[in-house]
Amino acid sequence: MANLALRSLVQTYGKVTVLHGIDLEIEDGEFVVLVGPSGCGKSTTLRLIAGLEEATSGFIEIGGRVVNNLEPKERDIAMVFQNYAIYPHMTVRKNIGFGLRSSPLSRPEKDKRIEDVAALLDMTDLLGRKPSQLSGGQRQRVAIGRAMVRDPAVFLFDEPLSNLDAQLRTQMRLEIKKLHQRVGTTIVFVTHDQVEAMTMADRIVIMKDGFIQQVGTPSEVYHRPANTFVATFIGAPAMNMVTGAVADGGVRLDTGQQVPIGAELDDGRRVILGVRPDDLHLDSGAPVLSGSVTVREPLGPETLIYVHVEGAGEITAKADGRLPPDVGQVVHLGARPEDMHLFDAESGEAL
Amino acid sequence: MYRNLSIRQKQIVWAWAFLVVPVIFYSVIRFYPTGNAILISFQDWNLLGKRTWTGLDNYIKLWNDPVFWKVFKNTFVYLLLGTPVSLVISFLIAYHLDKLRFMHGFLRMLYFLPFMTSAVAMAWVWRWFYQPVPIGLFNNILASVGIPQISFLNSTTNALPAVLAPAIWAGLGFQIIIFMAGLRAIPRSYYEAAHIDGVSTWTVLWEITLPLLKPTIVFIVVFSSIGFLRIFDHVFNMTTNNPGGPLNATKPLVLMIYESAFTNFDMGYAAAQTVVLFLILLVVSLLQLRILRDS
Numbered sequence: 302m303a304n305l306a307l308r309s310l311v312q313t314y315g316k317v318t319v320l321h322g323i324d325l326e327i328e329d330g331e332f333v334v335l336v337g338p339s340g341c342g343k344s345t346t347l348r349l350i351a352g353l354e355e356a357t358s359g360f361i362e363i364g365g366r367v368v369n370n371l372e373p374k375e376r377d378i379a380m381v382f383q384n385y386a387i388y389p390h391m392t393v394r395k396n397i398g399f400g401l402r403s404s405p406l407s408r409p410e411k412d413k414r415i416e417d418v419a420a421l422l423d424m425t426d427l428l429g430r431k432p433s434q435l436s437g438g439q440r441q442r443v444a445i446g447r448a449m450v451r452d453p454a455v456f457l458f459d460e461p462l463s464n465l466d467a468q469l470r471t472q473m474r475l476e477i478k479k480l481h482q483r484v485g486t487t488i489v490f491v492t493h494d495q496v497e498a499m500t501m502a503d504r505i506v507i508m509k510d511g512f513i514q515q516v517g518t519p520s521e522v523y524h525r526p527a528n529t530f531v532a533t534f535i536g537a538p539a540m541n542m543v544t545g546a547v548a549d550g551g552v553r554l555d556t557g558q559q560v561p562i563g564a565e566l567d568d569g570r571r572v573i574l575g576v577r578p579d580d581l582h583l584d585s586g587a588p589v590l591s592g593s594v595t596v597r598e599p600l601g602p603e604t605l606i607y608v609h610v611e612g613a614g615e616i617t618a619k620a621d622g623r624l625p626p627d628v629g630q631v632v633h634l635g636a637r638p639e640d641m642h643l644f645d646a647e648s649g650e651a652l
Numbered sequence: 653m654y655r656n657l658s659i660r661q662k663q664i665v666w667a668w669a670f671l672v673v674p675v676i677f678y679s680v681i682r683f684y685p686t687g688n689a690i691l692i693s694f695q696d697w698n699l700l701g702k703r704t705w706t707g708l709d710n711y712i713k714l715w716n717d718p719v720f721w722k723v724f725k726n727t728f729v730y731l732l733l734g735t736p737v738s739l740v741i742s743f744l745i746a747y748h749l750d751k752l753r754f755m756h757g758f759l760r761m762l763y764f765l766p767f768m769t770s771a772v773a774m775a776w777v778w779r780w781f782y783q784p785v786p787i788g789l790f791n792n793i794l795a796s797v798g799i800p801q802i803s804f805l806n807s808t809t810n811a812l813p814a815v816l817a818p819a820i821w822a823g824l825g826f827q828i829i830i831f832m833a834g835l836r837a838i839p840r841s842y843y844e845a846a847h848i849d850g851v852s853t854w855t856v857l858w859e860i861t862l863p864l865l866k867p868t869i870v871f872i873v874v875f876s877s878i879g880f881l882r883i884f885d886h887v888f889n890m891t892t893n894n895p896g897g898p899l900n901a902t903k904p905l906v907l908m909i910y911e912s913a914f915t916n917f918d919m920g921y922a923a924a925q926t927v928v929l930f931l932i933l934l935v936v937s938l939l940q941l942r943i944l945r946d947s
Binding site: 351352372373374375378379380382386388389390391399400403447451 | 839841842844845846847848849850851859860863864
């Protein structure tokens with residue numbers, strides 16, 4: 302087990318800079334999720350940690366030692382790939398054992414390790430099978446087993462759940478989290494799915510265009526987003542954003558509505574007001590927005606309503622599942638001041 | 653009438669509409685002559701006269717013909733030498749070319765060029781390479797470093813490998829392309845996972861690359877075996893003065909068939925040899941498919 306640190310990590314391919322100086326400290330035993338849209342540099346970061354690519358500049362430290370010039374096998378890491386990378390011509394036993402090929406352990410010791418890992422992952426009776434005889438979830442477990450058998454200091458997961466169907470993904474998410482609680486090894490997990498990030502991580506690292514946008518616990522990034530990108534990326538449906546300007550100790554939205562939010566800012570400053578659909582309520586709280594319902598999406602316990610607000614565009618809100626407003630009906634949406642987020646209109650940074 | 657058919661029946665009608673041309677083509681150009689050849693192998697015919705029924709006479713004659721056994725052996729030497737040598741060389745080139753970025757396209761084109769070149773032109777160029785001093789390229793090189801002359805095409809032991817070399821070279825380009833396609837089809841993450849596990853390049857080659865290339869290898873082995881069993885133009889053009897010589901040392905079965913048919917006009921005998929070649933091709937291909945697919 303070991304902590305992990307990235308210091309001013311830069312990666313360029315020709316003229317394209319993919320990572321612009323990443324700084325990140327990961328504690329021993331921590332489960333950290335790198336999340337962001339495609340092309341944000343999250344997979345590159347993981348591949349740099351693994352040693353599959355060489356960093357242009359900056360340092361990678363695992364367990365306090367700089368590993369930039371070490372081969373992957375010397376870094377004491379193991380990686381689980383998106384397509385599992387389990388070999389179709391080998392049995393499950395051989396696939397898991399492949400991780401031990403270069404290990405100095407004796408044959409019986411290796412066999413014992415393989416069997417221990419198989420037992421831990423509940424795969425003992427699958428050891429003799431070929432990957433083609435396994436389901437998607439079982440293949441995923443073989444891939445995890447192959448990483449575990451080496452007992453590495455750090456586990457790296459590269460979008461391991463993307464190839465699974467929705468139900469299995471939820472199940473594997475839970476299994477990986479339980480596994481982490483049991484073995485306690487440091488995990489760096491890459492995904493583009495914010496739900497995966499929120500549900501699994503001890504800490505989330507949100508990336509965009511090669512920059513880290515925010516690092517924090519799921520609760521921190523959800524409740525105190527650092528900027529508009531994080532605010533809209535985390536949480537589904539996305540946070541509503543309405544532009545306005547500071548006026549009279551509050552914010553005057555471009556819709557004309559004055560919102561009494563305790564902003565100690567200069568009058569006239571352009572700002573963006575963000576409110577999550579979950580925090581927008583019909584006819585309660587301080588009135589924020591009004592408009593007519595254009596679309597309803599019933600989800601069971603609640604119904605998503607899309608409201609056309611003059612000057613603010615389409616606004617999403619959650620309404621009661623049993624008695625949602627009709628399409629075309631004019632609704633008034635309100636929110637508590639503490640549920641509203643203010644961002645600078647130019648930089649997008651939280652205020 | 654067409655309107656009243658079900659969707660499935662319409663699909664069948666269309667399928668046959670497209671199939672009818674190749675079916676007629678294959679029946680007339682392939683299957684009819686094949687059947688006819690089998691028939692002629694039991695007859696005596698000089699191409700112009702009457703066909704007379706002779707039963708198994710052609711096959712008995714073949715069995716007792718020492719030249720046939722020499723040719724039979726030659727054909728298998730071409731196969732057993734040509735297939736593994738070309739397989740190993742083309743794999744080695746493809747394996748390294750696949751990793752090379754610099755001038756990749758140009759090099760691939762260079763390797764593919766012989767495959768597109770006419771076998772006749774190539775055979776004549778190689779024939780010139782093999783001549784003695786002062787004409788032949790190889791012997792000139794040998795002479796310049798003081799090594800004694802090698803008679804390539806005039807020696808009964810050297811002639812067959814000398815003829816086989818350009819045939820292997822000519823097929824390499826195609827095999828390299830197929831191997832590279834096979835190599836490209838192996839997901840990169842397989843290699844990356846092995847890299848992280850820290851196994852040696854040798855292990856990766858033997859336990860990941862080659863097993864995953866098996867379908868490609870099966871295809872190339874079967875395809876090139878058929879090619880070497882049917883070798884003709886290289887031999888014929890490099891030994892024109894005495895086709896298949898010296899002393900039948902390079903003569904393959906197809907050349908013997910050609911001579912029986914169009915030099916001796918013994919169509920029945922040629923047809924019997926053709927049937928034997930057909931059976932050899934069939935057995936070798938089926939054997940290879942079975943051995944390489946199952947294990």
